Amino acid sequence: MSAAFFSNELILLFGHFLLLSLLAIGGAITVAPDMHRVLVGEMGLLTDSQFSASIAIAQAAPGPNVLFVAVMGYQAAGLAGAAATMAGIMLPSTTLALAAARWSHTRREWRAVRAFKAGMAPLVIALMFATSWILTSETPGSRHMLLTVIAALFAWRTRIHLLWMIGAGAVIGGMGWV
Amino acid sequence: MTDDSAPLSQPSSKTDLFVTFTLLALQGFGGVLAIAQHVLCEQKRWLSREQFVEILAVGQVLPGPNICNVALMIGDRFFGWRGAFAALAGMMAVPAVLVLLLTMAYAEFATVPAVAGALKGMGAVSAGLISGTALKLIPALRRNPMGIPVCAVLGIATFSAVALLRWPLAWVLLGLGAAACVFAWTRLVAQAAETGPP
Numbered sequence: 212m213s214a215a216f217f218s219n220e221l222i223l224l225f226g227h228f229l230l231l232s233l234l235a236i237g238g239a240i241t242v243a244p245d246m247h248r249v250l251v252g253e254m255g256l257l258t259d260s261q262f263s264a265s266i267a268i269a270q271a272a273p274g275p276n277v278l279f280v281a282v283m284g285y286q287a288a289g290l291a292g293a294a295a296t297m298a299g300i301m302l303p304s305t306t307l308a309l310a311a312a313r314w315s316h317t318r319r320e321w322r323a324v325r326a327f328k329a330g331m332a333p334l335v336i337a338l339m340f341a342t343s344w345i346l347t348s349e350t351p352g353s354r355h356m357l358l359t360v361i362a363a364l365f366a367w368r369t370r371i372h373l374l375w376m377i378g379a380g381a382v383i384g385g386m387g388w389v
Numbered sequence: 390m391t392d393d394s395a396p397l398s399q400p401s402s403k404t405d406l407f408v409t410f411t412l413l414a415l416q417g418f419g420g421v422l423a424i425a426q427h428v429l430c431e432q433k434r435w436l437s438r439e440q441f442v443e444i445l446a447v448g449q450v451l452p453g454p455n456i457c458n459v460a461l462m463i464g465d466r467f468f469g470w471r472g473a474f475a476a477l478a479g480m481m482a483v484p485a486v487l488v489l490l491l492t493m494a495y496a497e498f499a500t501v502p503a504v505a506g507a508l509k510g511m512g513a514v515s516a517g518l519i520s521g522t523a524l525k526l527i528p529a530l531r532r533n534p535m536g537i538p539v540c541a542v543l544g545i546a547t548f549s550a551v552a553l554l555r556w557p558l559a560w561v562l563l564g565l566g567a568a569a570c571v572f573a574w575t576r577l578v579a580q581a582a583e584t585g586p587p
Contacts, residue, residue, distance in 0.1 A: 235452045236559045264495060271508045272491045274414045274484020275421050277454035281485055282492050293489065297481075304453025305461055309473055311451055312444075312462040322577050329533050329577070330570035331446035333540040334562070336530070337547035338449060339422065339523035344552040346516035355513035362514040366423060366521025373427055376514050377418045384510020385503045 220288060221295045223254070228280065228299025233307070239277040239300055240266070246283065256287035277301075355389040398434045403468050403475040409433065410460055410479030415487075418511050421456045421480070423518035426525065435463065438529040450562055456480070534576040535569070543569050 227249050231242045243266065250257045257265075265286060269279035277300065284296030318324050347359045362376050383389060400406045409428065417424045429436050436444070448458035457477060464476030498504045530540045547565055550556045 233452045235454075236450070236562065238454050241558060265492075267508070268492055268495050269488055270420075270512060271418070272484065272488040273416060273418050274488060275417070275454050275456050275480060277457060278481075278485055278488045282488060285489055285492055290489075293485075297485070301453070301457070304451065305457065305477065308448065308451050308453060308458040308461050309465060309470065311447060312458075312465055315447055316466065322574065322581075326574035326577055327570050328443045328446050329535060330573035331450065331566055332442050332530055332533055333535075333544040334547045334566055334569060335442055335446045335449050336523050336526050337544035338551060338558075339519050339526070340544075341548050341552035342420075342422075343516045343520040343523070344548070346519070347513060348552075350509065350512065355509060358510065358513040359517035359520070362517025363520035363524065364517075366518045367524040370431070373424050373518055374416050376518065377511055380510040380512075380514030381507040382510070384513070385507035387502065387506050389506065389510050389513055 220254075220256075221291055224256075224284060224288065224292060225295040225299045228296045229303060232300050232303040235300070235304065239280055243279075246280075250283060250287060254287075257283060261286050352389070355384075358383065358389055395434050397437060400433075400435060400467050400472075403464075403472055406464050406468065406472055407475040407479040410464075410476045411483050414480045414484045417456075418515055420515055420519060423515070423522040425456060425459065426522045429463070435467075438526055439532070442526055442529045450566070533573075534580060535573050536576075539572065 228246075231239075231245060234245075235242045247262055251259055251262050262283065265282040266279045268282050269276055272278065278297075280300045281293040281297045284292035284294070286292075288295070315324050315327075343359070343363070347356055358380060362380065365371055365376055366373065400409065413424055413428045414421055416428075426441055430438055430441050444459055444462050445455065447462065448455045451458055457480060460476040460480045461473045464472035464474070466472075468475065530537065533540055535543075543565060547561060550561045550565065551558060
């Protein structure tokens with residue numbers, strides 16, 4: 212593989228994730244199907260199982276889930292690949308978020324901005340329940356759902372540190388009880 | 390505008406932002422949203438619940454990872470674009486190194502049943518933590534100009550569309566979100582009319 216081809220591949224990766232960034236309403240995971248189409252299908256840089264492992268690894272590691280994009284880039288083209296995909300997915304959305312945050316903060320007394328925030332508030336909370344539901348319902352079996360409900364009640368009603376609950380989940384899972 | 394008793398505080402420096410977001414991200418297994426709410430609203434008291442929901446609303450509608458948008462906006466609010474960068478870098482830098490190390494180790498350990506089981510257990514708990522956080526944020530709707538019943542209907546409709554019917558989020562936000570914003574607008578106009586011109 213020549214150096215020219217390699218850098219060309221990096222530019223393609225960067226460009227593709229740059230485009231996907233602004234389509235990723237609801238997080239980078241919402242455009243995962245298109246990443247699959249390009250990385251596994253068109254460019255043939257990842258196998259199917261590497262692709263799904265990327266998402267699983269990022270879920271298991273601490274930190275924002277968007278890091279699955281770095282894992283895909285790494286598996287496709289090493290550290291340079293990880294840098295290319297992460298820069299691509301982050302640059303447009305962060306620039307837009309910064310601009311929007313300033314625009315709405317300086318106009319926070321405007322009725323339109325207040326209406327937007329008030330109108331969206333119940334949707335935001337409902338989307339968190341939806342995320343929780345999608346995460347737990349896509350895992351086969353049913354015993355882990357009980358664990359999910361118990362964790363939700365503890366997080367809601369107690370001030371126990373969340374890490375203790377995650378740790379308890381790891382122990383319960385490691386013993387093979389879920 | 391907070392219903393918790395403790396007064397709000399703020400980060401002391403950009404380093405404080407970076408370190409806080411790094412520690413916060415490192416505690417977020419299977420997503421950072423739950424721990425972010427816990428640290429920012431309850432431990433650090435940088436934001437009230439209402440402010441958290443407001444920032445999250447902007448973060449959710451915009452493209453890109455919600456929690457990264459939230460970090461960016463909070464950093465920007467306290468220390469301008471340098472603060473935004475410090476918060477985002479805190480959120481990403483150390484976890485990125487960890488996740489790549491984990492990628493290298495993954496192939497060896499993925500097949501060990503105890504590891505797979507532990508990951509499943511952690512996944513189930515982190516899903517629960519997101520619901521628990523959502524439950525904690527519900528009181529932030531109390532002062533919503535749309536009123537509790539309308540908020541409940543909107544919430545249930547959103548959950549059904551996204552979680553049960555699996556409609557694309559963009560369409561749900563565009564349809565239900567726009568309707569909610571227009572209704573909130575009419576309620577704000579009515580409130581302004583009741584209380585008279587400022």
